[in-house]
Amino acid sequence: MLISQDGDVTVTNDGATIIENMNIEHPIAKLLVELSKSQDDEIGDGTTGVVILAGALLEQAQKLLDKGLHPLQIIEGFDKGCKYALDNLDEIKFDKNNTEDLKGAAKTALSSKVVSKYQDKFAEIAVNAVLAVADTARKDVNFDLIKIVGKVGGNLEDTQLILGIVLDKEMSHPQMPKKVTDASICILNIPFEPPKPKSKYNIDIKSAEDYKKLYETEQNYFKDMVDNIKKSGANFIICQWGFDDEANHLLMHNNIPAVRWVGGTEIEQIALASGGRIINNFKDIAVEKFGKAYEVKEVNLGTKNDKVILIELCLAKKAVTILVRGGSSMIVDEAKRCLHDAICVVRNMIKEPKIVYGGGAAEISCSLYVAEKADNTSSIEQYAIRAFAEALDSIPISLAENSGYNGIEYLANLKTKQIKENNPCLGVDCLKKGTNNMMIQKVFEGYNSKKQQIQLATQVCKMILKIDDVIKPHDLGENSF
Numbered sequence: 183m184l185i186s187q188d189g190d191v192t193v194t195n196d197g198a199t200i201i202e203n204m205n206i207e208h209p210i211a212k213l214l215v216e217l218s219k220s221q222d223d224e225i226g227d228g229t230t231g232v233v234i235l236a237g238a239l240l241e242q243a244q245k246l247l248d249k250g251l252h253p254l255q256i257i258e259g260f261d262k263g264c265k266y267a268l269d270n271l272d273e274i275k276f277d278k279n280n281t282e283d284l285k286g287a288a289k290t291a292l293s294s295k296v297v298s299k300y301q302d303k304f305a306e307i308a309v310n311a312v313l314a315v316a317d318t319a320r321k322d323v324n325f326d327l328i329k330i331v332g333k334v335g336g337n338l339e340d341t342q343l344i345l346g347i348v349l350d351k352e353m354s355h356p357q358m359p360k361k362v363t364d365a366s367i368c369i370l371n372i373p374f375e376p377p378k379p380k381s382k383y384n385i386d387i388k389s390a391e392d393y394k395k396l397y398e399t400e401q402n403y404f405k406d407m408v409d410n411i412k413k414s415g416a417n418f419i420i421c422q423w424g425f426d427d428e429a430n431h432l433l434m435h436n437n438i439p440a441v442r443w444v445g446g447t448e449i450e451q452i453a454l455a456s457g458g459r460i461i462n463n464f465k466d467i468a469v470e471k472f473g474k475a476y477e478v479k480e481v482n483l484g485t486k487n488d489k490v491i492l493i494e495l496c497l498a499k500k501a502v503t504i505l506v507r508g509g510s511s512m513i514v515d516e517a518k519r520c521l522h523d524a525i526c527v528v529r530n531m532i533k534e535p536k537i538v539y540g541g542g543a544a545e546i547s548c549s550l551y552v553a554e555k556a557d558n559t560s561s562i563e564q565y566a567i568r569a570f571a572e573a574l575d576s577i578p579i580s581l582a583e584n585s586g587y588n589g590i591e592y593l594a595n596l597k598t599k600q601i602k603e604n605n606p607c608l609g610v611d612c613l614k615k616g617t618n619n620m621m622i623q624k625v626f627e628g629y630n631s632k633k634q635q636i637q638l639a640t641q642v643c644k645m646i647l648k649i650d651d652v653i654k655p656h657d658l659g660e661n662s663f
């Protein structure tokens with residue numbers, strides 16, 4: 183539970199989020215924050231693992247320094263350890279490339295999270311969202327096309343994927359039609375208001391007649407605007423600005439539903455996704471500038487006044503929205519983070535459809551391989567290589583301890599089992615399903631993600647070992663500048 187300075191509470195088990203929100207002063211600890219951030223940026227998942235591994239490597243380095251090894255020898259040894267670990271990782275990777283496998287990877291990413299109870303549903307949503315926008319030819323996924331919108335209320339189970347855009351808004355008039363099929367969307371960033379002169383102005387109204395004239399002028403102005411829109415063939419309006427009451431009323435009378443005060447970025451997204459253009463002058467309204475949608479509707483999500491506008495698009499591969507529901511803003515926020523992890527995992531698998539088995543299985547296999555290499559090394563580096571192997575053990579040990587086992591004992595058994603059965607898929611049975619075989623449990627992670635974790639953690643540790651002095655500005659003395 184993270185409590186910010188102004189008392190906001192966040193509950194999460196996302197490594198990157200935790201470490202980013204900690205008030206860290208220590209300069210070395212700050213490097214670890216950066217480390218988890220880079221894992222988050224590149225891969226999106228595995229941010230806890232990378233910090234645990236880096237921490238373990240630093241701990242091992244301290245022991246080696248105490249034994250009298252020179253930092254350069256440790257660096258050399260860790261470098262070799264890392265290389266051996268990656269060689270082994272390459273040996274134990276598997277190809278996975280059907281939709282079921284994508285779901286399996288997403289489920290593994292979700293199973294340690296608050297949404298684990300609904301991991302099936304969330305994994306399916308993540309996979310469908312990514313597949314809807316993925317460019318399979320280029321093996322690329324544009325994340326800007328997947329929007330995750332949270333709305334407090336309902337249950338996590340009510341979370342849904344919408345093939346289109348969700349606006350947290352309602353129709354500008356309660357009597358407007360609630361649904362438009364085959365929508366032609368007029369996207370405006372001009373207000374439905376009478377024009378105002380740019381300089382200061384006064385209008386003196388001296389008689390009832392004057393007032394009537396002004397009223398009529400305004401009326402005609404609105405009438406022209408709405409007529410213009412009606413004639414152009416638009417049947418739905420999205421506007422960045424407000425509507426005058428009169429204009430709103432006229433739109434309702436003409437059966438043209440409209441949404442007002444839509445944010446600038448959303449307006450742009452709608453234009454992009456529906457193939458329309460943003461119009462900033464009433465004279466420019468023309469049918470070729472309208473966006474197209476299969477259906478636009480206003481739906482009420484709960485018992486309260488919880489309305490949203492759903493814009494279901496007809497253009498494939500344009501934009502999808504995941505509408506996350508949950509009992510409180512804390513749950514909704516955490517569910518959004520979990521979905522982000524799952525989406526990243528699926529994207530990575532589309533980019534590189536290779537996996538290694540989770541639950542610490544890959545780390546144990548690498549640790550065994552690296553330790554074997556250390557035994558065959560005669561130079562002093564063997565100590566650092568062996569230490570690298572021990573650092574890799576920290577992941578399965580943590581997983582075992584967090585599942586209520588005795589960490590060291592469980593690890594020892596697993597290692598024996600992996601050697602005896604020559605099976606790199608044996609890992610920690612976190613959910614007590616009665617088998618250590620992660621292939622049967624379908625617990626696997628992206629090969630790239632694991633590779634990146636090992637590489638990044640080693641890099642940071644090497645960087646820290648290379649530091650031989652820490653200098654702060656005030657240490658430099660009076661003559662410094």
Ligand SMILES: Nc1ncnc2c1ncn2[C@@H]1O[C@H](COP(=O)(O)OP(=O)(O)OP(=O)(O)O)[C@@H](O)[C@H]1O
Nearest residue numbers: 195196197227228229230231293294540541612625
């Ligand atoms: N059902 C499971 N059984 C065994 N191990 C599992 C299971 N599900 C996940 N794991 C393991 O849990 C670890 C992932 O934990 P977690 O998702 O909390 O951390 P992370 O991925 O390192 O960081 P992040 O906070 O970014 O998700 C991986 O080593 C994974 O193999």
Ligand SMILES: [Mg+2]
Nearest residue numbers: 227228291523
């Ligand atoms: Mg994870």
